[in-house]
Amino acid sequence: MGVISVEHSDRIFWLGRYTERVFTTLKNLEKQYDSMIDDDPMIYMEFLQNFGLDDIYGNMQNFVSSFLFDQNNLHSVAYSLEKAYDNGIVLRENISSKALSFLQLAKDTLNKAFNSQKGLLFSLLPLEDSLFAFWGCINEYIYDDEIITLLMCGKYVERLDLYFRLKYDIKYIKLEFERLCDYLKKVPENTPYRYNAKYLNDLSEIIDIKEKYTDRLNDAVKSLGNLFLK
Secondary structure, three states: OOOOOHHHHHHHHHHHHHHHHHHHHHHHHHHHHHHHHHOOOOOHHHHHHHOOOOOOOOOHHHHHHHHHHOOOOOOOHHHHHHHHHHHHHHOHHHHOHHHHHHHHHHHHHHHHHHHOOOOHHHHHHHHHHHHHHHHHHHHHHOOOHHHHHHHHHHHHHHHHHHHHHOOOOHHHHHHHHHHHHHHHOOOOOOOOOOOOHHHHHHHHHHHHOHHHHHHHHHHHHHHHHOOOOO
16 A cells, blocks of 8 residues: 555545534434424524524524525535545545545435425435445445545544534443544554644543533634644
8 A cells, every 4th residue: 555645645635534524514404404394493503503603593493594505604514525535535545436426416406405395304315315325336446445444534524523412412422432433543654744742641531521511612612623724
């Protein structure tokens, strides 16, 4: 196995992050949508507060539409999916054309959902299936352990970041952290993309305080964001 360039390592890592961001953001928007329909149409403001964002939307419909379909919204599903696809195009030979085709299919599904007359969540179900198929292709067609490891590191870094911000139950955060650590152990010594042990230890300490991790939420997010900084 040859050493992957710094540029390609970065793209691989962020392909994992952006693809996971699409999936977890979509799942949480589904929960928000149900809560807004059944309980309080303004409950989306709590979702925004978790990310330190102001309410520039004014109502439920604008919020949902922007977070799903607006490519100019840096927090939207559409923006993250486009960034994932852009990285996938460059990495086509590394991840396989088959895997890339499922990112294209996810984009097509999102576009169709924007114009669909069906129920919003129903029309987005195939998008989730496309993302599952993408990760299936990664496992099936990639034989380079370094590529898989960096992709999965990106995936679980992003999942943890969102779980922290959305204040998930500590049991889920601990499980995802353990998954991340399993992949960090597999990062080859000669890769140009190495994690920072200090920030990993800081994360471990925060997670060890269990439910009180929310008292150090900013530290947790910062440590996670710096995990691959030199």
